[in-house]
Amino acid sequence: MNEFVIHGHPASPFLRSVCLALEEKRAPYRIARLEVSEMRGEVHRNLHPFGRIPILEHGDYRLYETQAILRYIDAIIPKPSLQPTDPKAIGRMNQIIGINDWYLFPMVARIIVFNRIVGPLLLGTMPDESAIAAAVPNASLCLGELDRLIGDQSFLAGEQLTLADLMLAPQIYFLAATPEGGLILNGTALLEWFRRMNSRPSMLATLPPEPLRLAA
Numbered sequence: 186m187n188e189f190v191i192h193g194h195p196a197s198p199f200l201r202s203v204c205l206a207l208e209e210k211r212a213p214y215r216i217a218r219l220e221v222s223e224m225r226g227e228v229h230r231n232l233h234p235f236g237r238i239p240i241l242e243h244g245d246y247r248l249y250e251t252q253a254i255l256r257y258i259d260a261i262i263p264k265p266s267l268q269p270t271d272p273k274a275i276g277r278m279n280q281i282i283g284i285n286d287w288y289l290f291p292m293v294a295r296i297i298v299f300n301r302i303v304g305p306l307l308l309g310t311m312p313d314e315s316a317i318a319a320a321v322p323n324a325s326l327c328l329g330e331l332d333r334l335i336g337d338q339s340f341l342a343g344e345q346l347t348l349a350d351l352m353l354a355p356q357i358y359f360l361a362a363t364p365e366g367g368l369i370l371n372g373t374a375l376l377e378w379f380r381r382m383n384s385r386p387s388m389l390a391t392l393p394p395e396p397l398r399l400a401a
């Protein structure tokens with residue numbers, strides 16, 4: 186099989202989701218690093234016209250959008266399956282991926298994680314406290330809903346590890362390390378799920394680079 190090449194910066198939680206899928210499949214891969222200074226430059230735009238990361242290359246096939254990449258990996262390496270067969274669990278998995286893409290990342294992580302962690306530790310910027318404060322109600326809404334959805338299940342969409350867990354765990358890794366996320370997550374079933382996820386070999390093998398390696 187052709188080599189899997191993931192273009193992007195290793196601090197990206199979306200890129201980490203792709204690495205997690207390949208780790209869970211025990212498939213070798215390589216990260217082709219795009220530096221922060223190269224983001225949205227010509228090389229990057231040629232790979233991803235919308236200027237985001239990650240981008241997967243597999244032979245002559247190129248794909249962007251993380252959930253599309255995860256579904257491709259699950260199709261091309263069927264075992265172990267990362268998607269349920271029960272229709273209700275499929276619906277739940279897809280719903281949670283949608284919550285990540287539409288609400289948790291753009292309305293919460295992109296603001297709180299960027300201002301608390303990525304900006305200060307990677308780019309040397311100061312946190313915008315008013316932006317963080319404005320995002321806290323959305324953080325409560327998103328994390329509260331994910332906590333309600335996991336209930337007493339082992340994984341987000343039921344009793345099987347799915348793409349939803351692989352999308353969410355890298356986002357929660359950073360959010361749990363912020364004061365705002367930590368407070369909201371305290372005592373929740375979602376935090377217990379995250380701790381279980383965080384000790385999986387796939388998560389341990391894909392830790393972000395220093396200085397973004399954080400205590401959960």
Ligand SMILES: N[C@@H](CCC(=O)N[C@@H](CS)C(=O)NCC(=O)O)C(=O)O
Pocket residue numbers: 197198199200224236237238239249250251252286
């Ligand atoms: N919908 C995209 C979102 C990816 C995304 O937003 N990645 C972030 C890094 S975690 C990014 O590229 N940020 C660069 C920017 O917004 O300029 C996907 O699923 O791949």
